[in-house]
Amino acid sequence: MPKLTALIHTHNDALRLGRALDSLRACDEVLVIDEGSEDGTEKVAREHGAVFKTAIPGVTPGAYAMDATHEWILCLRPDESLSDDLEAALFEWKEQEIGVDVTCYSVAIRRENSNGWQKLPPEVRLVNRRQINWIGKMPPDQDCGASLKGDLLSFHHP
Numbered sequence: 001m002p003k004l005t006a007l008i009h010t011h012n013d014a015l016r017l018g019r020a021l022d023s024l025r026a027c028d029e030v031l032v033i034d035e036g037s038e039d040g041t042e043k044v045a046r047e048h049g050a051v052f053k054t055a056i057p058g059v060t061p062g063a064y065a066m067d068a069t070h071e072w073i074l075c076l077r078p079d080e081s082l083s084d085d086l087e088a089a090l091f092e093w094k095e096q097e098i099g100v101d102v103t104c105y106s107v108a109i110r111r112e113n114s115n116g117w118q119k120l121p122p123e124v125r126l127v128n129r130r131q132i133n134w135i136g137k138m139p140p141d142q143d144c145g146a147s148l149k150g151d152l153l154s155f156h157h158p
Contacts, residue, residue: 002098004090004126005029005068006076008050009061010135013078014040015158021048023081025072034062062134065127071100073129075138076156080157083110086150093148100129103131104144121137122147 006027010017011034021044024030030050034041035157045052053067074090076082082090086107093105106122124139126148134140 001094001096002072003028003070003071004074005070005092006074007029007031007033007065007068008076008078009033009035009055009064010037010041010045010078011035012037012039012041013143014044015156016079016155017044018048019155019158020076020078020081023047023087024074026082026087026094029069031068033046033061033067060135061137062139065129065134068129071128071130072126073139076125076152077137077154079154079158080152083151083153084136086148086152089149102144102146103128104142104146106144106147108147108151109154110151112156114156115125119151123152125152 004027006024031049032045032052033055035055042052104124105126107125108122109120111118120121127139
């Protein structure tokens with residue numbers, strides 16, 4: 001059964017981060033990489049049991065996947081959280097044997113805006129760090145051939 005590390009990059013996200021961390025019950029580890037916050041981001045992360053690390057200038061955000069304990073990485077932004085359906089899908093996913101040919105999973109995104117919720121195309125958010133490397137904060141979009149049920153909810157307001 002696979003184990004899962006959530007990876008979140010932050011910068012002055014104390015008001016948003018708690019909701020994201022509360023939704024990560026399916027994760028075996030939560031890793032917060034902070035880029036010089038001057039608010040209570042570190043306190044919020046630690047209060048929720050996350051491993052908190054300060055980003056090193058010049059190191060690309062994707063490189064921090066190597067700091068994760070587990071090979072499967074769930075990437076999200078501090079203004080996002082897992083829907084109940086996505087959380088359930090992750091718990092079910094963890095009960096499966098994952099084939100060696102599976103490198104990633106796509107997740108549907110729903111973004112909050114002034115008119116309600118907008119459904120966005122799926123993005124690659126769950127990756128095997130031993131098979132995919134990336135530079136930015138999120139893994140590169142590619143055809144995973146697999147997706148998870150549920151949505152990542154992207155909030156407009158904290």
